[in-house]
Amino acid sequence: xxxxxxxxxxxxxxxxxxxxxxxxxxxxxxxxxxxxxxxxxxxxxxxxxxxxxxxxxxxxxxxxxxxxxxxxxxxxxxxxxxxxxxxxxxxxxxxxxxxxxxxxxxxxxxxxxxxxxxxxxxxxxxxxxxxxxxxxxxxxxxxxxxxxxxxxxxxxxxxxxxxxxxxxxxxxxxxxxxxxxxxxxxxxxxxxxxxxxxxxxxxxxxxxxxxxxxxxxxxxxxxxxxxxxxxxxxxxxxxxxxxxxxxxxxxxxxxxxxxxxxxxxxxxxxxxxxxxxxx
Amino acid sequence: xxxxxxxxxxxxxxxxxxxxxxxxxxxxxxxxxxxxxxxxxxxxxxxxxxxxxxxxxxxxxxxxxxxxxxxxxxxxxxxxxxxxxxxxxxxxxxxxxxxxxxxxxxxxxxxxxxxxxxxxxxxxxxxxxxxxxxxxxxxxxxxxxxxxxxxxxxxxxxxxxxxxxxxxxxxxxxxxxxxxxxxxxxxxxxxxxxxxxxxxxxxxxxxxx
Numbered sequence: 001x002x003x004x005x006x007x008x009x010x011x012x013x014x015x016x017x018x019x020x021x022x023x024x025x026x027x028x029x030x031x032x033x034x035x036x037x038x039x040x041x042x043x044x045x046x047x048x049x050x051x052x053x054x055x056x057x058x059x060x061x062x063x064x065x066x067x068x069x070x071x072x073x074x075x076x077x078x079x080x081x082x083x084x085x086x087x088x089x090x091x092x093x094x095x096x097x098x099x100x101x102x103x104x105x106x107x108x109x110x111x112x113x114x115x116x117x118x119x120x121x122x123x124x125x126x127x128x129x130x131x132x133x134x135x136x137x138x139x140x141x142x143x144x145x146x147x148x149x150x151x152x153x154x155x156x157x158x159x160x161x162x163x164x165x166x167x168x169x170x171x172x173x174x175x176x177x178x179x180x181x182x183x184x185x186x187x188x189x190x191x192x193x194x195x196x197x198x199x200x201x202x203x204x205x206x207x208x209x210x211x212x213x214x215x216x217x218x219x220x221x222x223x224x225x226x227x228x229x230x231x232x233x234x235x236x237x238x239x240x241x242x243x244x245x246x247x248x249x250x251x252x253x254x255x256x257x258x259x260x261x262x263x264x265x266x267x268x269x270x271x272x273x274x275x276x277x278x279x
Numbered sequence: 280x281x282x283x284x285x286x287x288x289x290x291x292x293x294x295x296x297x298x299x300x301x302x303x304x305x306x307x308x309x310x311x312x313x314x315x316x317x318x319x320x321x322x323x324x325x326x327x328x329x330x331x332x333x334x335x336x337x338x339x340x341x342x343x344x345x346x347x348x349x350x351x352x353x354x355x356x357x358x359x360x361x362x363x364x365x366x367x368x369x370x371x372x373x374x375x376x377x378x379x380x381x382x383x384x385x386x387x388x389x390x391x392x393x394x395x396x397x398x399x400x401x402x403x404x405x406x407x408x409x410x411x412x413x414x415x416x417x418x419x420x421x422x423x424x425x426x427x428x429x430x431x432x433x434x435x436x437x438x439x440x441x442x443x444x445x446x447x448x449x450x451x452x453x454x455x456x457x458x459x460x461x462x463x464x465x466x467x468x469x470x471x472x473x474x475x476x477x478x479x480x481x482x483x484x485x486x487x488x
Contacts, residue, residue: 013449020416139281204322228387259348
């Protein structure tokens with residue numbers, strides 16, 4: 001007989017474990033969401049009791065079930081201006097600090113990874129054009145990478161559904177997109193502004209090509225890696241960053257749980273991580 | 280000035296990797312005065328399974344935390360006997376950061392650490408035994424509960440037992456019940472043990488009363 005509910009004790013036990021593994025803390029208000037997914041995964045694995053499932057989750061050598069659970073517990077959708085408080089942080093806090101310490105007019109370099117279908121890198125470009133007056137004085141290079149060549153092709157095409165652009169105000173849609181029926185095509189000017197490249201974060205030979213980056217956006221990617229891979233990726237990002245460079249993670253991710261290489265910076269708009277100056 | 284398409288991903292020449300990337304070249308680079316060169320060396324040594332001894336030796340005198348961190352990651356990846364015993368030695372270090380990093384690294388090596396766990400849990404130093412229990416916290420190994428039960432059944436040190444009880448509350452099953460009750464009886468005047476054991480018994484739940 002399959003179990004139909006999760007007890008309070010089991011929920012607390014799961015919550016502590018999941019927080020330790022992922023940094024995601026579920027409040028009691030998320031109880032229904034969590035219980036439903038836990039029960040689904042228990043059923044998928046033929047586990048009659050929570051304890052049986054929890055022990056599998058905890059001790060499975062491959063970590064496969066933990067990964068499956070992470071996938072269902074995290075909502076992975078992408079759209080323009082998702083978590084745009086970090087873009088506000090970029091223009092109000094990070095870029096001003098970077099240019100204040102810069103002794104030449106070398107271009108600022110922003111790396112968005114994974115690119116997915118391009119909403120993030122194009123979104124950064126739009127945000128800078130609209131909200132960063134210093135763009136008249138500084139060149140900015142936006143590079144965006146993904147391991148999936150198919151998704152990179154989609155990103156380069158810049159073709160989006162209504163859902164992907166739902167957060168954009170009408171004047172930005174009119175300015176930067178061409179509408180055809182229910183589809184939106186990103187402007188050629190923006191397509192020309194973003195360089196898309198294929199990279200495997202876990203491949204040091206590929207990662208070491210990326211250097212002198214000022215700001216990395218790596219949101220909701222590391223959560224899908226195991227602990228060791230996450231640490232390796234963080235170390236590669238550290239070397240890709242210029243001294244004083246910043247890395248922005250997803251709202252449920254914390255670099256402090258992954259690596260001690262970075263400084264935590266609490267800006268008014270967001271918490272981000274910085275490679276110390278002089279390193 | 281404006282948005283500008285990057286023509287190449289690399290902005291700066293990778294000077295710190297100018298030294299040959301063979302084993303001999305990388306071992307030389309591991310002693311370079313520039314920490315950036317040492318860090319790259321430690322990272323590239325990941326492809327040489329015999330590099331563990333040199334990396335362990337470097338850990339002893341490396342002063343740059345960013346190099347140390349990469350060394351630990353590479354050692355975790357190599358995961359051979361030399362790497363594991365070097366990491367275990369770090370548990371005795373006075374350097375708290377290094378000790379904590381070693382604990383984190385050992386958690387990632389269940390198969391390599393398992394044959395050595397009994398010895399670690401019987402180490403004469405109680406601090407090392409506590410760190411060994413800390414390693415168990417995230418170790419993906421089917422014997423974790425057995426090891427913890429042994430600790431609470433036999434370790435004379437209250438802090439070692441307290442650390443193990445905390446973890447048993449998460450991973451324990453009804454098999455741990457009698458050892459938990461015996462632990463309460465062994466430390467009748469220690470309120471924390473009484474509290475932590477009751478909590479573990481409650482969490483284990485059914486069949487543990």
